Amino acid sequence: xKSKTMRAILHALSYSNMEVExxxxxADLKRxxxxxxxxxxxxxxxxxxxxxxxxxLYFPTERAMKKGTEEGHPYxxxxxxxxxxxxxxxxxxxDRVCSRMAxxxxxxxASVEYRLAPEYPFPTGLMDCYEAAKALYTNRFLxxxxxxxxxxxxxxxxxxxxxxVSLMARDxxxxxxxxxILIYPALNNCYTEQSVYPSVKENGExxxxxxxxxxxxxxxxxxxxxxRDDPYFSPLQEKNLENLPATLILTAEFDPLRDxxxxxxxxxxxxxxxxxxxxxxxALHGFFALGIRLFHVQESFGIMxxxxxxxxxxx
Numbered sequence: 001x002k003s004k005t006m007r008a009i010l011h012a013l014s015y016s017n018m019e020v021e022x023x024x025x026x027a028d029l030k031r032x033x034x035x036x037x038x039x040x041x042x043x044x045x046x047x048x049x050x051x052x053x054x055x056x057l058y059f060p061t062e063r064a065m066k067k068g069t070e071e072g073h074p075y076x077x078x079x080x081x082x083x084x085x086x087x088x089x090x091x092x093x094x095d096r097v098c099s100r101m102a103x104x105x106x107x108x109x110a111s112v113e114y115r116l117a118p119e120y121p122f123p124t125g126l127m128d129c130y131e132a133a134k135a136l137y138t139n140r141f142l143x144x145x146x147x148x149x150x151x152x153x154x155x156x157x158x159x160x161x162x163x164x165v166s167l168m169a170r171d172x173x174x175x176x177x178x179x180x181i182l183i184y185p186a187l188n189n190c191y192t193e194q195s196v197y198p199s200v201k202e203n204g205e206x207x208x209x210x211x212x213x214x215x216x217x218x219x220x221x222x223x224x225x226x227x228r229d230d231p232y233f234s235p236l237q238e239k240n241l242e243n244l245p246a247t248l249i250l251t252a253e254f255d256p257l258r259d260x261x262x263x264x265x266x267x268x269x270x271x272x273x274x275x276x277x278x279x280x281x282x283a284l285h286g287f288f289a290l291g292i293r294l295f296h297v298q299e300s301f302g303i304m305x306x307x308x309x310x311x312x313x314x315x
Contacts, residue, residue: 020087020088020118020220024087024088040058040061041056041057041058041095041099042056042057042142043056043057044056044057044142046132046135046140046141048131048132051115053112053113053114053128053131053132054091054112055091055110055111055112055132055141056091056098056110056111056113057109057110057111057142057143058098058099058101058109058110058111059102059108060075060102060105060107075106075145075149076107076108076145076149076150076151076308077107077108077109077110077136077145077149077150077151078101078102078105078107078108078109078110078151078153078181079112079133079150079153080094080098080110080111080153080158081111081112081114081129081152081154081157081158081161081162082097082111082154082155082157083154083155083156083157083158083286083289084116084157084158085157085186085213085214085216085217085220085221086117086122086125086157086160086161086220087217087220087221088116090113091113093289094111094289097155097288097289101301104301105301105304105305105308107151108143110136110143112128112129112132114126114132114161115128117220117221118220118221121220121221121222121223122221122222122223122230122232122233123223123232125161125221126161126164126165126168126232129161129162129164129165130165130169133152133165133169134174134175136150137150137175137176137177138175147176147177147178148315150178151177151178151179151181151308152165152166152177152179152181152245153180153181153182153183154182154183154185155183155184155286155289156183156186156257156285156286157186158183158185159182159184159186159187159261160185160186160234162182162185163180163182163187163235164231164233164235165177166180166244166245167231167232167235167238167244170243170244177245178245178246178312179245179246179247179248179307179308179312179315180244180245180246180247180248181247181248181249181304181307182247182248182250182261182264183250183288183300184251184257184258184261184286184287185249185260185264186214186217186257187234187236187260187261187264188234188257188260189228189233189234189236189237190228191212191214191215191218191256192211192215195211197256197258197259197260197263198259199256199258199259200256202256203254203255203256203258204256207255207256207284207285208284208285209256209257209284209285210256214256221233236263236264236267240271241267241268241270241271241273242271242272242273243273244268244271244273245273246273246275246312247265247268247273247274247275247276248275248276248277248278248303248304249261249262249264249265249275249276249277250277250278250280250304251278251279251280252279252280252283252285252287253279253280253283254282254284254285255284255285258279261277262277262279265277274312274313276307278303280296280299282296283296287300288300
């Protein structure tokens with residue numbers, strides 16, 4: 001139950017009007033983070049055609065940084081796509097999240113600076129992510145890592161991109177991820193009153209991320225209205241979910257996206273895949289970016305590490 005003070009704060013922050021530049025400036029305030037922790041990182045790049053895609057590597061230890069680019073190094077990699085509604089946020093804004101992720105999992109985190117809408121609508125950002133994944137999985141990247149040691153991961157819109165990359169990889173056959181982690185992912189194509197998911201109505205106002213804001217994000221991301229029926233835009237539209245990676249989905253209790261993530265996990269299981277879903281009690285959408293010391297984040301890293309270490313058939 002929210003206190004009156006907390007209700008007032010959440011209401012003030014849960015604005016629904018979407019002005020792109022203002023939203024980006026607000027997101028960029030994270031760069032002023034006075035609590036940044038010390039970490040080892042390395043900036044590099046891959047290419048999508050002629051476009052240079054920046055990728056920032058975060059290392060869990062000094063030894064990992066020294067060994068990370070050597071052939072045959074023992075470290076596993078989390079290929080990370082940040083959230084922000086396909087419109088805001090950046091690798092820089094997610095520094096704290098990714099550095100803590102590297103430390104908490106003991107793995108190298110490769111964070112991808114994909115292009116944002118509306119300047120670069122669907123499928124541009126997705127293709128940047130796909131090309132980054134293909135380069136890593138096919139050893140055309142700085143890191144020399146065995147495919148089974150790579151896990152695709154993303155939060156919110158980044159969770160959407162992670163799921164879409166896995167679908168595209170299966171369909172194209174150029175590489176195949178073994179595991180993916182989707183953190184409160186955006187997987188559906190509708191957040192109006194017509195939505196079939198109760199969480200959109202229950203949590204669509206007053207909990208930071210609003211249903212109206214999600215509709216704005218989708219409109220900015222799409223190239224045309226028909227994109228919303230494309231499974232690479234909205235993975236829940238995919239009819240055939242067979243032969244996809246083992247999947248961990250984390251959802252937040254007070255999140256309009258909660259139900260669609262849980263339904264996607266159910267559909268993956270029904271299609272014969274390994275999938276598990278964990279709802280984080282009391283959590284809001286975006287809790288990973290709200291604070292690395294937050295109990296919800298610590299709880300989530302515990303769940304993630306169990307999944308990462310779990311022996312799963314074909315992984």
